[in-house]
Amino acid sequence: xxxxxxxxxxxxxxxxxxxxxxxxxxxxxxxxxxxxxxxxxxxxxxxxxxxxxxxxxxxxxxxxxxxxxxxxxxxxxxxxxxxxxxxxxxxxxxxxxxxxxxxxxxxxxxxxxxxxxxxxxxxxxxxxxxxxxxxxxxxxxx
Amino acid sequence: xxxxxxxxxxxxxxxxxxxxxxxxxxxxxxxxxxxxxxxxxxxxxxxxxxxxxxxxxxxxxxxxxxxxxxxxxxxxxxxxxxxxxxxxxxxxxxxxxxxxxxxxxxxxxxxxxxxxxxxxxxxxxxxx
Numbered sequence: 640x641x642x643x644x645x646x647x648x649x650x651x652x653x654x655x656x657x658x659x660x661x662x663x664x665x666x667x668x669x670x671x672x673x674x675x676x677x678x679x680x681x682x683x684x685x686x687x688x689x690x691x692x693x694x695x696x697x698x699x700x701x702x703x704x705x706x707x708x709x710x711x712x713x714x715x716x717x718x719x720x721x722x723x724x725x726x727x728x729x730x731x732x733x734x735x736x737x738x739x740x741x742x743x744x745x746x747x748x749x750x751x752x753x754x755x756x757x758x759x760x761x762x763x764x765x766x767x768x769x770x771x772x773x774x775x776x777x778x779x780x781x
Numbered sequence: 782x783x784x785x786x787x788x789x790x791x792x793x794x795x796x797x798x799x800x801x802x803x804x805x806x807x808x809x810x811x812x813x814x815x816x817x818x819x820x821x822x823x824x825x826x827x828x829x830x831x832x833x834x835x836x837x838x839x840x841x842x843x844x845x846x847x848x849x850x851x852x853x854x855x856x857x858x859x860x861x862x863x864x865x866x867x868x869x870x871x872x873x874x875x876x877x878x879x880x881x882x883x884x885x886x887x888x889x890x891x892x893x894x895x896x897x898x899x900x901x902x903x904x905x906x907x908x909x
Contacts, residue, residue, distance in 0.1 A: 649790055649836065650788075650790070650795075651789070651790050651792045651794050651795035651798075652787070652788070652789055652790075652794070652795040652798040652799065653787065653788040653789075653836070654785070654786070654787045654788075654798075654802060655783070655784075655785070655786045655787075656783065656784075656785045656786075657783040657785075658783075661809075662785070664805060665785065665802050665805050665806070668801040668802055668804070668805045669787075669798040669799070669801055669802050670798070671801055672797035672798040672799070672800055672801030672802070673794045673795070673797055673798040675797055676793045676794045676796070676797030676798075677793075677794045677797075708783065709783060710783045715794070715795075715798060717792065717794050
């Protein structure tokens with residue numbers, strides 16, 4: 640097993656939808672409902688929402704370029720000390736060396752800054768999975 | 782065409798996420814607000830029955846002024862409650878336009894629920 644092949648718990652919530660801008664709203668709504676039940680601090684919800692939106696935007700913009708949108712999967716897993724957010728596509732990202740895609744390139748730095756850990760599984764031409772872990776501070780708690 | 786499929790474990794946070802998604806899908810189908818709430822209530826009611834042994838899954842098929850939901854992974858026999866207990870089925874029949882069960886591949890039970898815009902005799906939602 641590789642270092643990223645750890646056994647992961649079943650997500651509390653998983654949503655598969657078309658990777659289009661109008662469906663990103665569903666991911667944001669799901670996160671809001673998740674956070675409401677877990678009684679997150681609004682500051683934490685804001686951070687996770689921005690990072691989730693960036694990850695979804697990347698899937699929408701980069702995964703299915705020059706072809707019809709395919710699926711985008713969002714998974715939310717509660718942990719005792721926070722939450723794991725996963726965004727996966729079944730598309731094929733283009734090698735950045737072969738030409739930059741649209742966007743300013745700020746998404747990944749933003750996700751890295753907002754989360755406690757950011758892991759990206761994927762290589763150019765293959766599907767990509769983004770995993771972000773967010774940890775409660777004392778004020779965020781459930 | 783990629784559909785919208787949500788899977789939920791029997792956790793409160795998972796059900797909270799699903800309820801929001803159900804409302805958003807219903808609202809995007811131009812359902813009146815009371816029917817949007819009924820879509821969310823149907824999801825919430827059924828997911829409360831999810832026993833956690835496996836994820837319960839709901840597929841949304843949004844049509845013009847209606848939403849069809851296909852539930853799978855629910856415990857078998859949730860419709861068979863005693864006559865003196867308000868059954869899941871009776872709740873669904875009061876909220877939905879159509880309810881039916883299909884056997885999917887492998888004998889898996891799928892519960893189909895359609896909530897449309899036209900039904901006006903459903904009771905107001907007071908305890909969603």
